Structures are given as structure tokens and as C-alpha cells.
Amino acid sequence: MTVEVAGPAALTAPTLAHLRSLGARATESSVTPTGPARFTAAGNGPGEVTAHAAWADVLPEADGADEATVQAASGMMHVHGRRDGGPRGLAVDYAATCASVLTVQGLLAALLSQARGGSGATEITTGADRAALLTLSQYLAAANAPEAEAVPSAPGGPPFTAACGTRFELEALEPAPWARFWRALDAPEEAIRSGWPTFQFRYATACAPIPQALHRTANEAAWPRIREAAAASGAEVCALRALAERTAEAIPDAPWTLTPYPGKTGPPSTARPLPADALPLSSLTVLEAGRRIQAPLAAHLFGLLGADVVRIEPPGGDPLRGMPPCTSGVSARWLALNRGKRAVEIDIKSPAGQAELRELAADADVFLHNWAPGKAEQWGLGADRLASVNPRLVYAYTSGWAGRLPDAPMGTDFMVQARTGAGEAARPADEPPAPSLMTLVDVLGGLVGAEAVLAGLLLRERTGRGVAVESSLLGAAETLTAPALRRAAEGQDPRRPAGFRRPLPTADGWVAPADHSARPAGAEAARLRDMTTDEAIAALRAQGRPVTAVTTDLATLPEDPRLHGAFTRDAHGSLVVPSPWRFA
Structure with missing residues (x-):
């Protein structure tokens, strides 16, 4: 594949890196600090495919001029800032990074369609704003549901700090290890009981108002004692790593591996050509046995691309279907990731259930899971076993650590942020390092996993052989922190400067200037406090400074004139964000 690239580095650099990791010969025709990006790819199919990536595709250009303004208008600053009690910008280019991965997906999907005999889309458009709304889809769906959250949203959350000053993340997936850990440190029982619900729901609410008594308990304990308590209780702790350590x-x-099955190269697909108006994955079947966010989100993207997605659920169905808040009796968050999928209930821990899943895999194109390490092999559902029943299967494992870090803790979002330095990269230099309680790497991990599967499907079409694919939360974190790690390796400060992407208060809200726009300070910032948000925006734009209002209530976003008509509702009445791509 050859690719010609033009546009700003923030939108092109991650895309270029991933395409080159796939073997593409990529050349940059021009690099611009602002504006849209353009990628023209030519494979061994009948023609070229062009992808356009812009900062704003559903937002007006004036409100989506760069990473900062997209974060502000989409509600990302609001969600990331919940633990702090006010909007905060992510110091990493999260919207641009997600848009870059989605751009690669769009290119691969269009080339796959050509390889399958399709004559459909040759123009793909995505935007950082579309990517931002996709990453926020669960939060948006919950905020626009008719029910309230199960726990109140209020500032607060991990990390905790030991007596020596070590800042650390704690993970416990069940209440028993949580309670045992805190009891080992002599924490008050009432604080242990009241702290668990907010800690448990922090993945959903992006905040965790944990009782101060627990923070004091941690602060009075030595780090070795905290580690001993974790080891004895079944909970896990991870000290926050610095970016300099990661270098x-x-x-x-590459954030993934693609391993073709051994044996001779087979013939290309003999499937009948796709209709001209078919989506790239039409007539393909994806089996998904996922939990939480990473694998379900990847499978959701395949559904948007036309695949028939069959979700494997335990007997009785996925318990997260009832997670509040609900819309028409179904969890709004669950619908954001799983609407449109067919469900099949299988007890994968039983021999009969394992045999049933192998039968389904024999006729599938993709099998996707994110089980704990070793579980697939234990159940006879590993890549080798399923390849024996379907030599053309793309077997995809979206893991936590990809087996690369021997000392790695539990492979969950906030632990990965802590171990990889993402918690430091996400905040500017005047804020203490802390993993964002917005699920950064779970969501990006789902996007990277989908990218890898699409690459595997394209490789299968070209070689006739199935492919084993592994992606990870670790790989997603490395994609996100790559610019900061480069700065650290070059001896520069890996963190963004003090005040970076910090919104400015007005008399009735907040505004966020673009990154390249001089940040108002002193008397000028004080004058903005006395203006309404509309007045502040008009004043700054009159000076040639790109700026937009910061969304601070996700429930108002569907009626926001900046995004008028962008959202729809599904059959349950739950909010649906726009597709991350436009095909033409």
C-alpha cells in the first residue's frame, strides 16, 4: 500500500505511524500547523481511496478549530474535570489521536471493500469532533436518559497517597477485596462501606467522591504496608510511573500484532461481490465475547461498518443490561456499546458451551474477546483451537498488557494509566499526576482493537489465510503518550506547561481558547469574568482568537446549536451519537 499524506501533525502523526507499522509506504507531501488532513491510499485493488480528517466535521469550524476547542465543545473537558469540580482540558491530544485511529479504520475498511469486489466508497471523512462524541457516547447516553445515576456525581477520586508521598492507584473488582484491603490498614468501617459504591461506579461516572477517611488512612500508611495489604486482600495497587521512567x-x-496462521497461502476470498451501496463489512459475521468497554466498543464499530455482530452473553444475559440509568428498561450505557447486536446465551465455562461456541466460530469471520489471560486456552477457545475449525478466522484478543510487562498489575484502565505514565501526560505541569477518571485507554483500546481486526481482515482477503490479532490497553496508552515520550527521550519536559488547556471562567460559564491562541492573563482574564460567555467569545474572536464555549452539562448537548441535528435516538429512546465516518 502506498499513502500520500498532507495536513497538521496532530491529525497525521498517529495515522502515519500506524500505517507504516502495517507496511505502508507513506510519504508526506506537506505539513501544516492547522486545517484538515488528507490521506490518499492505493493498494492492490482497483483504485485509490482518500480519507479526510478534519478538526470539525459536525461542529462549525469556528467552534472546532483544534484539540482544545473540540474537547471544550464536545463535553470532554467537562467529563475529565468531574473529579476536580470544574472543566479541565486533557493535556494529551485525545480527540486527535482517536480520530487518527478512526482514519486508519476508514482506509482499511474501504480497501477491504475493494478487495471483496465492492465498488462502493472511495472517499472517507472523519473528524476530531466525531471521534470525541464517540468516546463520550456512554456518558452522553446516561446524561440524556430519563433516570438518575445510581450514585451521586461529585468531585473526588483516586489516586491515593502513601505516607512517603508515593501516589498510587487501587483496583478491586469486587467488594470483598476492597473491604479486606482497607481493614488491613485499619480504616473506619463506615468509610469502607460508603466508599465502595462510588469507587465501583467511577468507570461510569468519571468521578469518585471517596470518603476522606480512606485518603487519610492511606496517607498514614507506609508504602510497603500498603503493598502487603493489597497482596493479602486480593486487591491490587500500582504506583504512578513517570513518563521519564517509561522511556x-x-x-x-505497533500497538498490536498480526500473526497469519501457519501453512500455505490460500486463494483469495470467493465470496460474491458486494453490492455497490453495501457497507465495507456487509455479509461478514463477528462473534464478540466481551465485557466492559474495550471489546464491546470494537464490535460496535464493526456493526457500524455493516457486520452482523453476535454477542456471546452468559446464561440469563449480560447483567450490565440493567445498569442504571435505563431507557425503556435497558441501560443507556449498555446500549451505547451494544445496540444492534444479536445476543446468544452460552455458558462458556461448560464443555457444552465451549463446543457450541466452536460451532459458531466455524462459520464466522471474526472472533473477538477480552477475557483474562489464559482463559481462552483453558476453555479450549484459543486461536490454535479455533483455527483448526475455521482456517480463515480472524481471531482477535483485546488484552490488558499483551504479556509484555512481567510486573504488570491488573489490566484495567486506571491501572494502565498509572503504570504507563498516561496519568502524568494527561495533566499539565501545575497539576499533580493522576489518571483521568474518563476511561481513556479502555475506549482508545477498543478503537485500536478494531483497527487491528480490519487489518487482519484485509490481510486475510489478500492471502486466503486466517490471522491471529492481539491488541492491548498498553498499546493504546503508548499510542496516546507517544508525543510526551518523545519529548522525554529528547531531554525536554514531557508534560505540557502550567495552565495548559485550562478553561477561563465567565460570568455564566466557561470559554476555551485554541491552543495556539495566546491565553488571556491578568486584567484581561479578570474582564472575561464579568462578561457573559457569548460576550467573551465575541470579544476574543474580534481579536482573531479562536475560542468556543465549554459544555458543562451533557444533557443540553443534543439541543446545542453547535451540534444541531447531529444526534438521533434508537428504538429504546436512548441517545445515539453520529457515526465516526462519512463514506461517499
Whole structure:
């Protein structure tokens, strides 16, 4: 594949890195600090495919001029800032990074369609604003549901700080290890009981108002004692790593691996050509056995691309279907990731259930899961076993650590942020390092996983052989922190400067200037406090400064004139964000 690239580095650099990792010969025709990006790819199919990536595709250009303004208008600053009690910008280019991965997906999907005999889309458009809304889809769906959250939203959350000053993340997936850990440190019982619900729901609410008594308990304990308590209780702790520490560790070029099954190259697909108006994955079947966010989101994207997605659920169905808040009796958050999928209930822990899943895999194109390490092999559902029943299967494992870090803790979002330095990269230099309680790497991990599967499907069409694919939360974190790690490796400060992407208060809200726009300070910032948001925007734009209002209530976003008509509702009445791509 050859690719010609033009546009701003923030939108092109991650895309270029991933395309080159796939073997593409990519050349940059021009690099611009602002504006849209353009990628023209030519494979061994009948023609070229062009992808356009812009900062704003559903937002007006004036309100989506760069990373900062997209974060502000989409509600990302609001969600990330919930634990702090006010909007905060992510110091990493999260919307641009997600848009870059979605751009690669769009290119691969269009080339796959050509390889399958389709004559459909040759123009793909995505935007950082579309990517931002996709990453926020669960929060948006919950905020626009008719029910309230199960726990109140209020400032607060991990990390905790030990007596020596070590800042650390704690993970416990069940209440028993949580309680045992805190009891080992002599925490008050009432604080242990009241702290669990908010800690448990922090993945959903992006905040965790944990009782101060627990923070004091941690602060009075030595780090060795905290580690001993975790080891004895079944909970896990991870000290926050600095980005400078990460530069000493080996980081591969690609966030995933693609391993074709051994044996001779087979014939290309003999499936009948796709209709001209078919989506790229039409007539393909994806089996998904996922939990939480990473694998379900990847499978959701395949559904948007036309695949028939069959979700494997335990007997009785996925318990998260009832997670509040609900719309028409179904969890709004669950619908954001799983609407449109067919469900099949299978007890994968039983021999009969394992045999049933192998039968389904024999006729599938993709099998996708994010089970704990070793579980697939234990159940006879590993890549080798399923390849024996379907040599053309793309077997996809979206893991936590990809087996690369021997000392790695539990492979969950906030632990990965802590271990990889993402918690430091996400905040500017005047804020203490802390993993964002917005699920950054779970969501990006789902996007990276979908990208890898699409690459595997394209490779299968070209070689006739199935492919084993592994992606990870670790790989997603490395994609996100790559610019900061480069700065650290070059001896520069890996963190963004004090006040970076910090919104400015007005008399009735907040505004966020673009990154390249001089940040108002002193008397000028004080004058903005006395203006309404509309007045502040008009004043700054009159000076040639790109700026937009910061969304601070996700429930108002569907009626926001900046996004008028962008949202729809599904059959349950739950909010649906726009597709991350437009095909033409």
C-alpha cells in the first residue's frame, strides 16, 4: 500500500505511524500547523481511496478549530474535570489521536471493500469532533436518559497517597477485596462501606467522591504496608510511573500484532461481490465475547461498518443490561456499546458451551474477546483451537498488557494509566499526576482493537489465510503518550506547561481558547469574568482568537446549536451519537 499524506501533525502523526507499522509506504507531501488532513491510499485493488480528517466535521469550524476547542465543545473537558469540580482540558491530544485511529479504520475498511469486489466508497471523512462524541457516547447516553445515576456525581477520586508521598492507584473488582484491603490498614468501617459504591461506579461516572477517611488512612500508611495489604486482600495497587521512567522501557512500533496462521497461502476470498451501496463489512459475521468497554466498543464499530455482530452473553444475559440509568428498561450505557447486536446465551465455562461456541466460530469471520489471560486456552477457545475449525478466522484478543510487562498489575484502565505514565501526560505541569477518571485507554483500546481486526481482515482477503490479532490497553496508552515520550527521550519536559488547556471562567460559564491562541492573563482574564460567555467569545474572536464555549452539562448537548441535528435516538429512546465516518 502506498499513502500520500498532507495536513497538521496532530491529525497525521498517529495515522502515519500506524500505517507504516502495517507496511505502508507513506510519504508526506506537506505539513501544516492547522486545517484538515488528507490521506490518499492505493493498494492492490482497483483504485485509490482518500480519507479526510478534519478538526470539525459536525461542529462549525469556528467552534472546532483544534484539540482544545473540540474537547471544550464536545463535553470532554467537562467529563475529565468531574473529579476536580470544574472543566479541565486533557493535556494529551485525545480527540486527535482517536480520530487518527478512526482514519486508519476508514482506509482499511474501504480497501477491504475493494478487495471483496465492492465498488462502493472511495472517499472517507472523519473528524476530531466525531471521534470525541464517540468516546463520550456512554456518558452522553446516561446524561440524556430519563433516570438518575445510581450514585451521586461529585468531585473526588483516586489516586491515593502513601505516607512517603508515593501516589498510587487501587483496583478491586469486587467488594470483598476492597473491604479486606482497607481493614488491613485499619480504616473506619463506615468509610469502607460508603466508599465502595462510588469507587465501583467511577468507570461510569468519571468521578469518585471517596470518603476522606480512606485518603487519610492511606496517607498514614507506609508504602510497603500498603503493598502487603493489597497482596493479602486480593486487591491490587500500582504506583504512578513517570513518563521519564517509561522511556527506559522497550516500546514496539505497533500497538498490536498480526500473526497469519501457519501453512500455505490460500486463494483469495470467493465470496460474491458486494453490492455497490453495501457497507465495507456487509455479509461478514463477528462473534464478540466481551465485557466492559474495550471489546464491546470494537464490535460496535464493526456493526457500524455493516457486520452482523453476535454477542456471546452468559446464561440469563449480560447483567450490565440493567445498569442504571435505563431507557425503556435497558441501560443507556449498555446500549451505547451494544445496540444492534444479536445476543446468544452460552455458558462458556461448560464443555457444552465451549463446543457450541466452536460451532459458531466455524462459520464466522471474526472472533473477538477480552477475557483474562489464559482463559481462552483453558476453555479450549484459543486461536490454535479455533483455527483448526475455521482456517480463515480472524481471531482477535483485546488484552490488558499483551504479556509484555512481567510486573504488570491488573489490566484495567486506571491501572494502565498509572503504570504507563498516561496519568502524568494527561495533566499539565501545575497539576499533580493522576489518571483521568474518563476511561481513556479502555475506549482508545477498543478503537485500536478494531483497527487491528480490519487489518487482519484485509490481510486475510489478500492471502486466503486466517490471522491471529492481539491488541492491548498498553498499546493504546503508548499510542496516546507517544508525543510526551518523545519529548522525554529528547531531554525536554514531557508534560505540557502550567495552565495548559485550562478553561477561563465567565460570568455564566466557561470559554476555551485554541491552543495556539495566546491565553488571556491578568486584567484581561479578570474582564472575561464579568462578561457573559457569548460576550467573551465575541470579544476574543474580534481579536482573531479562536475560542468556543465549554459544555458543562451533557444533557443540553443534543439541543446545542453547535451540534444541531447531529444526534438521533434508537428504538429504546436512548441517545445515539453520529457515526465516526462519512463514506461517499
